[in-house]
Amino acid sequence: MAKKTEKNNDDIGEDVRLALYRSQQEVRQLEKRAYDLFLQNLIKGTSHLCIGQEAIAAGFATAMKPGDWSFCTYRGHGHTLARGASMTGVLGELMGRECGLLAGKGGSMHLTDVEKGAMGSYAIIGAHLPIAMGAAWKAQYKKTGEVAVCFFGDGTTNIGAFHEALSMSATWKLPVVFVCENNLYMEYTSIGDVTPVEHPAADRAPAYGLPKIIVDGNDADAVYRAARTAFDLARAGGGPSLIEAKTYRHHGHSRADPGKYRPDDEVKAWMARDPIPFYRQRLLDFGVSEASITAIEEEVAAAVNVATEEAKASPPPSQDLILKDVWADGGWAWRN
Amino acid sequence: MAELTYRDAVAAGIAQEMERDEDVVFLGEDIAAAGGVFKATVGLLDKFGPERVRDTPIAEQAILGAAMGAAMTGLRPIAEIMFSDFFAVCWDIVVNEIAKTRYMTNGQINLPLVIRTANGGGLRFGAQHSQSIENWAMMIPGLKVVAPSSPADVKGLLAAAIRDPDPVIFFEHKALYPTKGEVPDGEHVEELGKAKILRDGDDLTIAALAAMVPRAVEAAERLKDEHGIECTVVDIRSLVPLDTQTLFREVSKTGRLFTVEENPRLCGWGAELSSLVSEEIFWELDAPIVRITTPHIPLPAADQLEDLTIPSVDRITDTILKSLG
Numbered sequence: 134m135a136k137k138t139e140k141n142n143d144d145i146g147e148d149v150r151l152a153l154y155r156s157q158q159e160v161r162q163l164e165k166r167a168y169d170l171f172l173q174n175l176i177k178g179t180s181h182l183c184i185g186q187e188a189i190a191a192g193f194a195t196a197m198k199p200g201d202w203s204f205c206t207y208r209g210h211g212h213t214l215a216r217g218a219s220m221t222g223v224l225g226e227l228m229g230r231e232c233g234l235l236a237g238k239g240g241s242m243h244l245t246d247v248e249k250g251a252m253g254s255y256a257i258i259g260a261h262l263p264i265a266m267g268a269a270w271k272a273q274y275k276k277t278g279e280v281a282v283c284f285f286g287d288g289t290t291n292i293g294a295f296h297e298a299l300s301m302s303a304t305w306k307l308p309v310v311f312v313c314e315n316n317l318y319m320e321y322t323s324i325g326d327v328t329p330v331e332h333p334a335a336d337r338a339p340a341y342g343l344p345k346i347i348v349d350g351n352d353a354d355a356v357y358r359a360a361r362t363a364f365d366l367a368r369a370g371g372g373p374s375l376i377e378a379k380t381y382r383h384h385g386h387s388r389a390d391p392g393k394y395r396p397d398d399e400v401k402a403w404m405a406r407d408p409i410p411f412y413r414q415r416l417l418d419f420g421v422s423e424a425s426i427t428a429i430e431e432e433v434a435a436a437v438n439v440a441t442e443e444a445k446a447s448p449p450p451s452q453d454l455i456l457k458d459v460w461a462d463g464g465w466a467w468r469n
Numbered sequence: 470m471a472e473l474t475y476r477d478a479v480a481a482g483i484a485q486e487m488e489r490d491e492d493v494v495f496l497g498e499d500i501a502a503a504g505g506v507f508k509a510t511v512g513l514l515d516k517f518g519p520e521r522v523r524d525t526p527i528a529e530q531a532i533l534g535a536a537m538g539a540a541m542t543g544l545r546p547i548a549e550i551m552f553s554d555f556f557a558v559c560w561d562i563v564v565n566e567i568a569k570t571r572y573m574t575n576g577q578i579n580l581p582l583v584i585r586t587a588n589g590g591g592l593r594f595g596a597q598h599s600q601s602i603e604n605w606a607m608m609i610p611g612l613k614v615v616a617p618s619s620p621a622d623v624k625g626l627l628a629a630a631i632r633d634p635d636p637v638i639f640f641e642h643k644a645l646y647p648t649k650g651e652v653p654d655g656e657h658v659e660e661l662g663k664a665k666i667l668r669d670g671d672d673l674t675i676a677a678l679a680a681m682v683p684r685a686v687e688a689a690e691r692l693k694d695e696h697g698i699e700c701t702v703v704d705i706r707s708l709v710p711l712d713t714q715t716l717f718r719e720v721s722k723t724g725r726l727f728t729v730e731e732n733p734r735l736c737g738w739g740a741e742l743s744s745l746v747s748e749e750i751f752w753e754l755d756a757p758i759v760r761i762t763t764p765h766i767p768l769p770a771a772d773q774l775e776d777l778t779i780p781s782v783d784r785i786t787d788t789i790l791k792s793l794g
Binding site: 202234235236238239243245246247252253255256257259260261262263264265266267268269270271272274275279281293294297298300301304305454457458459460461462463465466467468469 | 494520521523525526528529530531532533534535536537538539540541542543544546561562565566570571572573574575576577578579581610611634635662709710711712713714745
């Protein structure tokens with residue numbers, strides 16, 4: 134553990150650490166609110182919370198530059214928020230309101246905010262790995278220096294698109310960073326029961342000529358450092374990285390899943406490694422005052438409350454939207 | 470006017486667009502160094518270099534995902550799926566991602582991309598390399614679907630597809646690659662969504678697509694020469710958008726519609742045409758609509774079997790004569 138004397142003198146620094154903490158708090162508090170709104174039946178359909186995995190979203194988003202692209206899965210509320218999407222836009226989309234990021238046309242599993250570089254949440258396992266690769270191809274071809282970051286779960290490492298994207302990205306040396314959030318469960322099944330290797334992403338990396346990278350996904354500093362290293366490599370033309378971040382989701386796979394298939398001891402051990410109290414303690418160890426930490430927590434709580442009220446007050450989307458935006462001309466015509 | 474093969478018109482159309490827009494890039498299996506397995510993209514690598522004309526691994530999800538990611542961030546990619554049958558291994562990217570993303574994101578993401586593919590039978594390749602799958606694409610909201618029958622249309626419609634701001638599935642017919650035709654000199658761009666009348670007659674209307682177009686024209690010539698029957702032949706060219714106005718006008722004129730479809734019967738594009746005509750201009754019809762299709766079976770490989778399966782000039786002619794009584 135770092136000493137207080139290193140406060141302003143380590144490789145991360147206090148400003149970034151406060152940003153990492155704020156980002157984790159935003160994701161945690163917003164996801165908790167989403168859970169509450171579910172229980173009140175104000176959020177319909179399904180939803181996949183990332184409570185417990187916030188350090189990964191915060192670590193990568195904080196290391197990204199404006200113009201970089203992130204691609205995530207249906208468990209994407211945190212990644213979208215961490216890139217700077219508005220809380221009202223996120224909650225509004227979950228609640229199917231006009232103020233939603235997609236005006237209610239996408240829903241929980243498809244949060245997107247192109248202006249912020251959040252290039253979409255993809256709900257078919259594996260599909261967005263090749264898509265992120267395509268964005269990286271654009272950056273390489275136009276020599277613009279952007280990096281594409283692609284987040285996915287451990288279950289994705291067994292589908293074909295994962296291997297196709299890794300293979301072609303490594304061959305083309307594309308500036309894309311693949312981030313496996315290994316939360317140990319492929320939906321309702323232990324990843325170890327359905328995978329021939331111990332580390333589902335990292336153990337596959339050598340097949341694509343890539344180094345094996347495993348980080349503690351519950352430590353935002355470790356994630357941030359891994360992100361920075363991978364981005365530097367990508368921007369320097371060194372090609373893709375595959376990073377496996379070990380983590381744990383506190384809830385089940387989705388709204389319908391209480392997660393009863395997980396052993397109590399395992400749940401208890403991981404709850405004790407909750408990334409947020411862990412990082413809070415680190416801030417204290419680095420000499421950040423209790424008052425400034427509490428101020429962040431309270432500011433975030435207030436912002437979540439405001440967003441909740443704004444989303445609740447927002448009307449349902451206009452019916453006009455149903456027949457809009459199939460095509461780039463804004464329409465849906467398939468005939469004359 | 471220069472005479473080009475259908476195959477050469479593909480490369481000509483791509484080259485025309487790559488010259489005018491550096492955002493146009495092209496990827497696929499064997500398309501660069503080898504010039505394509507059907508030799509439809511010969512010369513593009515030399516002309517535009519390996520950064521714009523890129524060979525890929527055999528990884529169709531990677532190819533189409535890359536095209537989508539590049540399109541949403543500002544390029545205008547052309548992707549090749551070598552045989553249209555291979556869409557089955559990357560259909561998720563087409564249907565769930567490319568077709569839906571603009572709508573789901575409330576218009577935040579545009580996908581100006583073209584997927585070219587060799588479609589259809591006649592080359593004795595068997596059931597996994599010969600299918601006509603344009604109806605697969607036609608039934609998905611969010612995809613434009615084009616299938617040219619002549620070299621001029623290959624160049625002009627391919628150019629239009631590349632300039633179009635939406636995803637276009639471009640079905641080239643593999644049996645047509647060696648066919649020749651006049652192609653206008655200089656820049657040539659057609660309009661998407663317009664059917665073309667190839668022959669004008671008052672007795673009946675035949676609607677056809679891709680390789681069925683030259684067969685429909687030949688059948689029409691035979692019907693006139695041998696039986697004095699005058700046929701209108703409409704090349705549908707674009708399934709989405711669909712030129713119903715031209716179709717309705719030509720059907721209203723003759724009172725009879727025959728569709729000639731290479732696809733197996735169920736849910737072929739002719740079924741949609743038939744439905745539209747029945748719903749909207751039923752009283753213009755003098756007789757039931759007749760669909761001439763491949764039977765609802767996988768395609769057999771042997772010469773004699775394949776020839777008897779796909780609608781032929783003989784079958785088109787005989788079906789029409791029988792129907793006219």
